[in-house]
Amino acid sequence: KAGVTQTPRYLIKTRGQQVTLSCSPISGHRSVSWYQQTPGQGLQFLFEYFSETQRNKGNFPGRFSGRQFSNSRSEMNVSTLELGDSALYLCASSLAGGAMGSPLHFGNGTRLTVT
Amino acid sequence: TQLLEQSPQFLSIQEGENLTVYCNSSSVFSSLQWYRQEPGEGPVLLVTVVTGGEVKKLKRLTFQFGDARKDSSLHITAAQPGDTGLYLCAGLPITQGGSEKLVFGKGTKLTVNP
Numbered sequence: 504k505a506g507v508t509q510t511p512r513y514l515i516k517t518r519g520q521q522v523t524l525s526c527s528p529i530s531g532h533r534s535v536s537w538y539q540q541t542p543g544q545g546l547q548f549l550f551e552y553f554s555e556t557q558r559n560k561g562n563f564p565g566r567f568s569g570r571q572f573s574n575s576r577s578e579m580n581v582s583t584l585e586l587g588d589s590a591l592y593l594c595a596s597s598l599a600g601g602a603m604g605s606p607l608h609f610g611n612g613t614r615l616t617v618t
Numbered sequence: 619t620q621l622l623e624q625s626p627q628f629l630s631i632q633e634g635e636n637l638t639v640y641c642n643s644s645s646v647f648s649s650l651q652w653y654r655q656e657p658g659e660g661p662v663l664l665v666t667v668v669t670g671g672e673v674k675k676l677k678r679l680t681f682q683f684g685d686a687r688k689d690s691s692l693h694i695t696a697a698q699p700g701d702t703g704l705y706l707c708a709g710l711p712i713t714q715g716g717s718e719k720l721v722f723g724k725g726t727k728l729t730v731n732p
Binding site: 507536538542545546548551559561593595600606607608609611613 | 641651653659660661662663666706709719720721722723724725
């Protein structure tokens, strides 16, 4: 069974640009969650999608957005990049979603560097 | 403020030693999960505990959920270099009418030296 796939693995962008990250969940998983991981703050929840609907949202500015397609694949977009957006962005899929206590299966992340 | 506090933040030990890491909160959780993350990879689930006082063993790893479901510990016996990684606890807080979100601690970075 293929795991969670995130693309690209590494990304370097300049302040003010925008970026789109992609996540393909495990087959059959309808929930996709996104997290930002930094050394100082740890894992911070961005949002969760379930069956193409945003079910939960963290405390991030509106520059961070996401969507989920009918095949459960998800994308997240960050507009007007800031230096502080440099982080490892992790996607996790699960059957019912983290809010239901369902185990999360993480991808290996996208390392975003903003210069 | 961090809902889940993990300690210690860093731990460096020799192969064969025992260790315990802690995950504490003032909030009550309906369940708590432990993950291990190795460099360059995403976190991998080790265990989920759901009952207060529950103890689960996974080979040399022992996980305990506090009676009041506010804290948890992970004990590793005879640590090996392969245990090296970032150990994360994550909990589902019990809320009243609010949307539930899985919250993570900042993790304990464990290094086991051969």
